[in-house]
Amino acid sequence: MTETTDSVRSWAALAPRGLEFDPLLAELLADEPVSRVRLPHGEGWAWLVTRYADVKLATSDPRFSRHALLGRPITRLAPHFIPLDEAVGFADPPEHTRLRRSAAKAFSPKSMQRLLPRTRLRMNRLVDDLLRHGPPADLMAHVHRPLPLAAVSDLMGVPEPDRPAMANWTAVLLTAGAGRERSERAKAEIGAYFTEFLAARAPDPDGDLAGILAAAVHRGELGLDEAVGLAVLIQASGAHAVCNNSGNMLFTLLTYPDQLARLRADPALLSRAVDELLRWIPHRNGVGMARIATEDVRLGGVLIRAGDPVYASYLSANRDPEVFADPHRLDLDRGFNPHLSFGHGPHHCVGAALARMESEVIVSTLLERLPGLRLAVPAGEVPFQPDALIRGPETLPVTW
Ligand code: FLV
Numbered sequence: 001m002t003e004t005t006d007s008v009r010s011w012a013a014l015a016p017r018g019l020e021f022d023p024l025l026a027e028l029l030a031d032e033p034v035s036r037v038r039l040p041h042g043e044g045w046a047w048l049v050t051r052y053a054d055v056k057l058a059t060s061d062p063r064f065s066r067h068a069l070l071g072r073p074i075t076r077l078a079p080h081f082i083p084l085d086e087a088v089g090f091a092d093p094p095e096h097t098r099l100r101r102s103a104a105k106a107f108s109p110k111s112m113q114r115l116l117p118r119t120r121l122r123m124n125r126l127v128d129d130l131l132r133h134g135p136p137a138d139l140m141a142h143v144h145r146p147l148p149l150a151a152v153s154d155l156m157g158v159p160e161p162d163r164p165a166m167a168n169w170t171a172v173l174l175t176a177g178a179g180r181e182r183s184e185r186a187k188a189e190i191g192a193y194f195t196e197f198l199a200a201r202a203p204d205p206d207g208d209l210a211g212i213l214a215a216a217v218h219r220g221e222l223g224l225d226e227a228v229g230l231a232v233l234i235q236a237s238g239a240h241a242v243c244n245n246s247g248n249m250l251f252t253l254l255t256y257p258d259q260l261a262r263l264r265a266d267p268a269l270l271s272r273a274v275d276e277l278l279r280w281i282p283h284r285n286g287v288g289m290a291r292i293a294t295e296d297v298r299l300g301g302v303l304i305r306a307g308d309p310v311y312a313s314y315l316s317a318n319r320d321p322e323v324f325a326d327p328h329r330l331d332l333d334r335g336f337n338p339h340l341s342f343g344h345g346p347h348h349c350v351g352a353a354l355a356r357m358e359s360e361v362i363v364s365t366l367l368e369r370l371p372g373l374r375l376a377v378p379a380g381e382v383p384f385q386p387d388a389l390i391r392g393p394e395t396l397p398v399t400w
């Protein structure tokens, strides 16, 4: 790896509390936009890119490879790697394109139209149960955990009785706190589930995602291991990311009363408001998956050498003052908002339309049906999950 004179920083990436913006990201964005960091697990150091334009380059230029990560013990936040080796997360074009295309069909506008009424109906039932339970109640348990699990399971075609197991495997896979062995075992178990599930499914190119993937395997377009890698990543990431991010959205709205009042006064602001929440909420601790430079690349005035690992932070890119006026301010009226919260380049979130749809249903239904909604404890007492990759409340106690 490159010898440079700059120091390598040990990143205390699990230290920020609640939805505090990581102070190291703020500092690097301002003073050292391409720096070197060491994370709690793995070996050595990696480059960390924080500015919007540099993040876009690092995540879309083919000289940075995901495939080259395989087998390298690079410095990272979690003790394990999240995706299975054959998953789309580790693929580069053109293989990436082939894998992605098979899944993308399930997220078409037509498919979203089909899922919207079911999602609304389910959300209204969850709110019926919440009202029956009465205040105070935990929104994570009543809404944010069950709704995204149901939405992605409906998309996939996972039967109701198997869904609690999905939630358990996902919780152990998507944390830095379970230990490598337990997380690897959860990944193997959810992989074994989908291997059996997809092998048993009849090909159905116009059906749910499992049917679509079974059809792609049947046509020889995907290996079964590749289909399983895709299914695990979509099922686990889909439920987990939206659960936590929508929980963070409600937490944020309930702690910014002027912004909440603005949205209540003008419900037509909904999709713009959700995008601003997506931009402003620091979705995760640290950084997710790196890439490896396959040749020397000059980036942000720094020479990155072939073989060096590179992380990009979408969180800091979303606060870049070159792109966003008054970037640290939450402003639900913000117009120009090209945030990178769903990533960028070929690995841009395949489920973004579903995530947006779910978030809009959750936020709008809660505001409509609970006009007096507020936190039941002071904001500083809402517990956030420890050792989280994706940040989110452990419980969200509310009253109305
Ligand atoms: O798939 C990734 C991902 C998903 C997500 O919901 C949050 C993330 O931070 C990430 C990520 O960092 C890297 C991924 O590949």
Ligand code: FLV
Residues within 6 Å of the ligand: 077, 078, 081, 082, 083, 089, 174, 236, 237, 238, 241, 284, 287, 288, 289, 389, 390
């Ligand atoms: O949080 C991470 C993550 C989330 C996810 O939904 C999918 C992923 O592949 C990842 C990942 O690779 C690393 C993470 O920290």
